[in-house]
């Protein structure tokens with residue numbers, strides 16, 4: 001009985017932790033379109049990844065030759081994805097050392113091989129959703145060392161390396177919060193607009209008679225909607241590729257799973273009929 005109470009209180013405790021964290025204003029992740037079974041999407045993701053991310057990050061547990069599994073030939077890998085004398089069998093390493101990364105960006109660029117898996121929340125949204133959101137929530141902020149900030153990862157040490165692919169955008173952030181005014185609690189709404197060049201304007205208005213709760217909303221406006229739409233699709237491909245990379249056998253595992261279930265189904269019917277015929281004459 002004591003064990004049971006202990007167990008239940010642990011469960012309740014961990015549930016309340018999760019809820020209060022959600023209320024703490026973590027930026028909610030967008031749902032990445034599922035393109036794990038789409039080889040063309042995975043190949044596009046691989047191309048964007050190798051061309052834009054390996055400058056700073058490594059993917060040390062990934063070999064270029066593994067890209068055959070998403071339908072690329074050695075010829076395609078060699079012509080499109082290899083630059084400085086690497087061979088198809090090589091690992092995806094980089095020239096920049098961790099020390100250089102820390103010096104230039106204030107933080108080392110982490111290895112990305114299993115990033116998608118490590119960001120996935122237990123029974124929550126998959127890590128591909130985080131990557132999809134992270135790469136689409138950069139905004140210009142001249143107060144930061146890199147000139148960029150990020151909603152999903154505030155104060156990230158990484159600049160928005162794909163900014164030209166996404167095109168210019170404007171962010172409007174609206175924060176409703178409680179403040180103290182003349183010793184009395186009061187509410188105010190602060191609206192901050194971050195322009196595409198990084199300059200921002202902020203406007204504070206008092207909310208008289210407000211009896212709601214604190215809130216924070218963010219809205220992006222793409223100044224080149226067509227470019228931004230293409231970017232969203234490319235980031236879905238990239239997130240899918242990074243999800244695949246974090247666990248390349250998952251596609252095969254699912255295929256094998258289907259055959260195993262099919263086999264079990266057929267075996268069940270055989271065992272059932274066999275059982276019936278064994279017992280037919282036994283009374």
Ligand code: HEC
Nearest residue numbers: 052053055056105107108109110115153155156157158161
């Ligand atoms: C100019 C160097 C640079 C390039 C290029 C770059 N990154 Fe980063 N990235 C960093 C640094 C530095 C960090 C560590 C940031 C920190 O911890 O503040 C980082 C962190 C990350 C993280 C971890 C974020 C987190 O929540 O911990 C992810 C995911 C990521 N990068 C993905 C990418 C992808 C995908 C690309 C290619 C499109 C890319 N990066 C290109 C420098 C770079």
